[in-house]
Amino acid sequence: MDVKPRDCVHQSNEDDHMELRRGPWTVEEDFKLIEYIATHGEGRWNSLARCAGLKRTGKSCRLRWLNYLRPDVRRGNITLEEQLLILELHSRWGNRWSKIAQHLPGRTDNEIKNYWRTRVQKHAKQLKCDVNSKQFKDAMRYLWMPRLVERIQAAAATASYTTSDDQLGGAQVTSSSYALENSSTTVASSDSFGTRELSGNYYNHNMDFQSLEQNNPWLDNLFNAEDFYFLQQQFNFNM
DNA sequence: AATCGTCACAACCGCCGCCTA
């Protein structure tokens, strides 16, 4: 952003010692922040907070803007393609959330971090293994990621045969196609493995995921009973 | 209907590196 709130003279001793607000943001606070940034641009968050008349720390304003109010923030469920990208990038970079977020347009590091903690770590916990263990990494690489690839491909195939938005939901197909385009370029450029290799691994394990999926509408529940059995057989998890 | 447990997500905290005076 170009315009910085550098010409703010709205400071007084009272302001300096005012009680800072914490906790959830109100609609009024959001409005103030949006208005101020629309006029003056973002950056220099401490003085921005003062000049905008917000009884918040600069950090709090920055976080609220970047994670919630920014117009290009994408909200809603993490798509399959995004899940695949997160797993792929995390396997390369670890907990470098902001770096990972740079490759998922509209997603924030906070959102990705939350996704990892609530979904991925949950499954590690269910498998009674450490999320950083080789076992779990193998499970991700040889089961979870190939499955995501299959699901992405299946969704794309279904979409191509479908002309009616009513059957799949127009928004979902659009979002899926958009993300697939992005993820395929990124994943394909991976120096370690790409979609083809992932699919190969998937077939090597000789699993009939298609029928499995038909019988199990797991969708967001990434590991189901059969998966646990498979993991137990393949990776000797103690369950 | 009430209570409890779990999940998802927003927000805060502490640390670190960079910049500037």
Place this chain on the structure above:
DNA sequence: TTAGGCGGCGGTTGTGACGAT
């Protein structure tokens, strides 16, 4: 050169929503 301020990042916590009992 250095000290202080600031922004960015990753870890952690608080809390509302929701489902199970």
